[in-house]
Amino acid sequence: MSARKNPRRMLAIPAALAASTLLLAGCVSNEPPEEENDSMSQESGSGGTTNDEPGETVTIGFSAPAADHGWMGAITRAALETAERYDDVELRQAEATNDVNMQISHIEQFINEGVDAIVLLPFDGDALTEVSLDAMEAGIPVINVDRELSSPFASRATILGDNYGMGVSAGTYICEQLGDQPDAVVAEIQGIANLPLTQDRSQGFADALSDCGLSVSTQVAADFTIQGGETATSNLLQAEPEIDAIWNHDDDQGIGVMAAIENAGRDEFFMVGGAGSLDVMEQIQAGDSVLRATVIYPSTQAADGIKLARLIAQDKDMADLVSAGAPHTIQLHAPVVTADNVDQYLDLGFRS
Template identity: 70%
Template sequence: MGTVRTRAGRAAVAGMAALATIGLLAGCTSDGDEGEGDVVDQGTTSDENAEEGDTVVIGWSGPEADHGWLGAINSGALAAAESFGDVELRQAEGTNDASQQIAAVEQFINEGVDAIVLLPTDGAALTEVAIQAMEAGIPVINVDREFSSTFASRVTILGDNYGMGVSAGTYICEELEGQSDAVVAEIAGIDSLPLTQDRSQGFADALEDCGLEVSARVAADFTVAGGEAAASQLLSANPEIDAIWNHDDDQGVGVMAAIEAAGRDEFFLVGGAGSVNMMERIEADDSVIKATVIYPSTQAADGIALARLVAQEKTMSDLVTPSVPYRIVLDAPVVTKDNVEEFIDLAFES
């Protein structure tokens, strides 16, 4: 569906304008002594944000945790809620059925929760019920899979799928510098998903920038079995490869099994998402995998923290603008043996 304008949506936009006006007025007002006093009102401080406030009831709903990354998403949401003494979490059963998830959100609305954190099994399918929540005065924090209306959420927090492809391609370009005839292969996830398409586009764009291209490509399904089957097909069809990017470390378990079964080691492998399994192999530096690109499994945990701030009318203390941003896109850094210690504590188990 296209962008839907609602009374709640117009009110949200008006609220943003009011905040901007307040910020501008604060910035333009002084007592005549330049350089003295605060330039702007930065909203709540980090100390104020950490203080317990009124209890916030947050409804959390996500897909079924049928692989490692989604399992980490769910456990991260629970851990974040437990870390706040003023948060009561109501968790819906994980499901890959959009109708069941819609019913869960409707129940949250009926219960009058203070905020909803939602990783939709299908962003378009959950858009209308998210708008209903917003119209009921319940802020929705949209995680990972975007709704099809800007008025369906108060905050959208995303991983950077296109950026993952760019990061993987840039790393491979650096490692293959000067090898204009290098054979670069790609093992994608589910091709019908926009996130897979974004990852592949970012990868192709980064390779093009250094004069390379994807020579061979197969798609899997984010599962171990799918990764093994896709990698076996790729290796059989391509006797010589210089580098492979595998989109997902969960399916990477199967990819590595296929590589080891084939006895191939003439190339290096870059993973995706950032599992602890792959980071440990990167750290050991005794196999073809040399790097992985982070797709944060902390998004739902961040969503819980932001839902608390919004419900308590607090702000992000490190921003000058006294608000919580409406859209946050997280980074997609490359993890290698040189920096793996910085990331492994936040990695998920495949």
Template identity: 60%
Template sequence: MRHTRSRRHRILLASGAMLAVAGLLTACTPGETDPAAGGSGGASSDAGTPASPEAAKPGEKVTIGFSGPAADHGWMGAINSAALKSAKGFSDVELVVAEGTNDASLQISQIETFINNKVDAIVMLPTDGAALTDVAIKAMQAGIPVVNVDREFSSNFAARTTVLGDNYGMGVSAGTYICNELGGKKDAVVAEIAGIDSLPLTQDRSRGFKEALGDCGLTVSNRVAADFTVQGGEAATSQLLASAPKLDAVWNHDDDQGIGVLAAITAANRNEFFMVGGAGSKNAMESIKAGDSVLRATVIYPSTQAADGIAMARLIALGLPATDFVTQGVPNRVVLDAPVVTKENVDTYIGAAFDS
């Protein structure tokens, strides 16, 4: 019973977070976010259409500076494009976009330019949260609200609002799905193909996965780490398959590296197990829908975090509330949901998926 209660507790926590955020997103995100209506728990194929009458009311023109990542990864490219589409949905927003970069020094100079130009708000996905903390604090001290996306700063004083995907929740969702699919098979061999092990997000995903599996009496029998690239996914998976002659289930943290993961599985002619992906790419969902590989499900990590950040930055700059909340203002921290996409519900989510 202890395991059952613990597992139910985590699922309820995740569901509660999803419900809390859903009210906010209805009020201040462009586009419909209800999965039943075609969204994806934070991802929306209609990004760019304001949803709330009050949030949609044009106000005084505001200038928002956006600094995002280099689009060297399908998910990263989707972050940038969704942010631009979000801004276009508001007639009172002028978006100033810095060149996408993975260079912390360049990004610091971009934010300093935004500060010097006295923009009304800044939305930033930092290439390194700790490295960008000081310049974000500088912006806040200059009276410019900062919306922090995906990778957290190392100080609470660096951002007015933080928008995050749920990395721990991804692991919980993947582990819970695998537990349910294996139906109490206590001797099941479960493997994990992680991303970059030094990143806190990878550590959080692995921790959630381990704990969810533990609640049904399973452990991670084999684990390798890749680097979020196709090549890294293929190499790590080849290593995994060589050391594990039999598997029952595999969780791969990232659908972009999953292209290489599936290539290695095909090359090894292995199909005795099923796999769960991560992030929610379009090609992964198409494979799930077609049933043409071992990939049976994927866990969404929303690529619309910056789009939500633009919408919230607008509300903050204009002094508008998140209207579906009783409290005034915009919450200072939003964690988006990590739903599992399967063949049964893939049509609900695929319209908002990103291309790997």
């Protein structure tokens, strides 16, 4: 059996629980002694220190697709800003590219340089799997971000948004607004219809709507671009003379969606966005458009990847977890942003 197919040759995934001691001192008060609280608060990470305290300098390679829309640009900016906060991180950023072969060559270069960890947002997960396996076999942990690789052995950890959860969150919010209107017309503006992430979002949306007796009346597909959003929405509005709610999967294409709505002079419905752009959050905050909410798809995933790569390379445990090491998979939450909580999320918004 080849080394690549034998999981014993891969980096081990820590799964053992760290030992914990139950303190059974006979206290007459329910409040623990102050000294105990202080001690426990410091026992995050390795060596009794918090994970953010300086450690051994590590070199992290970072590769992501080209910033051809707001969300992807925010992904890269957040990763770079996070790396800059650590004096013990040397970040080597590959040129952002949508050329699969070029991205593969960048990872090969990181392997040849012997970096301590790689944070990878693959343009194509299947295409980047082989070189990621090469990195893992070379002893370099790969932290895979957003788009999954096709082998569980190709990464030490994976950080994902929740596409199905986005749909659930959007559908649940619309149910809260329209659940007592079984004949409500709910429209859906997808991104690229045949992508798995789009299909996951649509499935979550349909499942959530069905819980309150609603369903998608009209579904159109854009292409995650402003022009695509405008064209798809114009067609939608011409086909449906009355609409109660719209879910638009992507706030970047939402610029075109809003342009079509304004051109048509339609405002009888409310709209829920997707991803969490700052532009949309500001419109929600202002309360002067059909935009009522948006669903977060975190643009902080690669930044989380940088922090996790540093932690793994320095052989630290994850703070606030009892289990040893770092999780193999982290899936981030997809909360709904409304006028009631928008202030909480403004710092995470990105410009479309």
